[in-house]
Amino acid sequence: MTNFYDTSDMQKKERSILVGVALETSTRWDIDDSLDELAALADTAGAEVLGRVVQRRDRPDKTYYIGKGKLEDLKTAIEGLDATTVIFDDELSPAQVRNLEKFLGCKVIDRSELILDIFATHARTPQAKLQVELAQYEYLVPRLKRMWVHLSRQEGGVGAQGAIGTRGPGETQLEVDRRLVQKKITQLKRKLKEIEKQHDVQTKHRKKFFKGAFVGYTNAGKSTLMNRLSHASVYVQDQLFATLDATTRVVKIADQQEVLLTDTVGFIRKLPHHLVASFHTTLQEIIEADFLLHVVDMSHPHADEQIHAVNRVLNDLNVREKPTIMVYNKMDRVEDRRFLERLENTHGNYFVETSGRTGTGMDDLMRVIGELLAQTRQTARLKIPQTHQDIISQIYTNGRVLKREYEQNQVILEAELSPKILNYILHYDVVKLLS
Ligand SMILES: Nc1nc2c(ncn2[C@@H]2O[C@H](COP(=O)(O)OP(=O)(O)OP(=O)(O)O)[C@@H](O)[C@H]2O)c(=O)[nH]1
Ligand SMILES: [Mg+2]
Incomplete structure (x- = not known):
């Protein structure tokens, strides 16, 4: 069924x-x-x-x-x-x-x-497929009556697939169908929960990274930018909803530092609510991110409205408070800068102009990510045994080292680190926080 x-x-x-x-x-x-x-x-x-x-x-x-x-x-x-x-x-x-x-x-x-x-034709991974199927069934529930009109013409309809005994005395075909669909919804949710658990295990080791998620209207150029920054090969197409799955890559930004970036599903106006709910696992990447890269197609005549539509979904996801970089993309197609200047004055402090097509603005984008990263950092003095080069190099890649001293077989590093990375480093018993 x-x-x-x-x-x-x-x-x-x-x-x-x-x-x-x-x-x-x-x-x-x-x-x-x-x-x-x-x-x-x-x-x-x-x-x-x-x-x-x-x-x-x-x-x-x-x-x-x-x-x-x-x-x-x-x-x-x-x-x-x-x-x-x-x-x-x-x-x-x-x-x-x-x-x-x-x-x-x-x-x-x-x-x-x-x-x-x-969504059904673009879903590729098992997770995306399950999510679409769930959304389809959720959509179906209030419409069962309509389905039933069709199904009742075939003998038994959906109910015919149920085991003997599912059709109790006095239970109408419609009730049987409704019960089967509900059962299917419960099964799909359970399967998705399992995938989510596996996902948690996979992402545990990524916790120490500063993590950004691309968000934006469908077709804005998110995957193109992701590919530019990470040399990944995410599917790029001039069609709506080319991407339905989340892809995550480590990206080197300035100062030899690394961040994690995730590319995911785009948004659209009048996005069905149950679809947003069903894509919970994919959207989890956005919820878990430390910052957002809001990509805008500046060549679109309604870029402004698209920004609002995206913000509305971000509101629903409760992530409006996350630090956000506005990425004004497709600048190779923009001639009139007046509109852009108005946007730049309205949507926050972090913004950058890019072209995923020509590659302009990629350095700026990295620089702005670096600035954002610096904003969230605090200075800490840490004492680490010299034998633990692995921990020392983690501090170098994820933070900014200001001073390095030696004390017998210990290294003392004064470094700027984000609270998240500092916490992670302090998990090692051998590390001492001096100030
Ligand atoms: N002219 C121009 N075209 C671009 C630019 N960036 C992306 N495109 C094109 O815009 C189309 C959509 O790009 P994608 O990267 O697939 O967009 P997306 O935001 O990932 O879209 P969905 O996954 O469908 O949400 C493709 O045809 C790209 O080649 C740009 O800076 N300039
Ligand atoms: Mg995409």
Whole structure:
């Protein structure tokens, strides 16, 4: 029962029409731009976009989301263009989908379902796959009724897969389905917990590093910058949600010092909430980071709105307080600097202009990371036996050594270290803190 969202359908180039409603409140992000983004999502999912229908309304229609007149126009367009799918820009209620499909006689999906579909095709690691599957089931729960209409046509439906006895007397098919889906959700959460535990073991030895996480709108250039800085080969594509997994690399910055950088999934406006929740394990990298690198595509006409959308997700994750470097990327495409200057004056003290494409600004980026690192450091005097060269070299790579003295077979180092690294070094019994 994993194929509710059959992605093979999408690969057959669905012929789609996009529908957007401009509500009174949606002034900042113009409806056309929102539909441009929806078209990019549809394209990434492999669907062909044949046309768009836009309606201005005070509020959505309860039954059909759009008004009756537009609905008729839409039906005519579907027939005329031989469309197979209608994609709505906003989340529809399960009842609205049911009503629309009945009236229009074709498949109706919304932005959330489209994003889920892309996630399903882009998930590569077992962890990402489990996370997507979880999100799909969570999405399914309130929509079971709709599924059931389809499934009940096949004998037994989802319930038929249950063991004998799962269908108690008086229990309807819908209840059986709901129970099975809940059971599946519990199983998936358990599997993800196990992966998270393994992940904890793997990252334990990384604790001593100062760790940064790339965040940003999808397609901003996070993976490109990560590759530039770390010589990694993270998948880069001009498509939305190219990256779904977290990749972590050690990166050497100035002063022969090292930090850990993590590249991960991008954000988008109207990101389905259950998707954020399901990606908990991946997003954990952001939650655990010491600082964030917020990458912005400066060539995008709505870079400003994208920054806000990202900040909203960061708020939800409770990480807004983390030190953040604003990385204004794709500067090779920017001619007018006025907008940039306004941004630089509004979004914090740490910022840098880069181009992942040409490589400009990489040194600046390293320098700013270095500054941030220095900000978090305190000076400590440590006494270490000379025989423990391993500990001494850890202090050199993770901190800044100001003075070095010898006392018999002991070394006394005066060094600037972040609280985290200092704590880590002090875990060694042989190390003494002098001041
Ligand atoms: N012109 C220009 N293009 C860039 C720059 N940086 C990245 N790109 C392009 O932008 C597209 C997206 O880059 P990615 O690095 O995959 O973006 P991402 O933020 O990792 O995207 P997701 O993983 O989908 O969230 C690719 O086609 C890159 O080649 C840049 O500085 N200038
Ligand atoms: Mg990426």
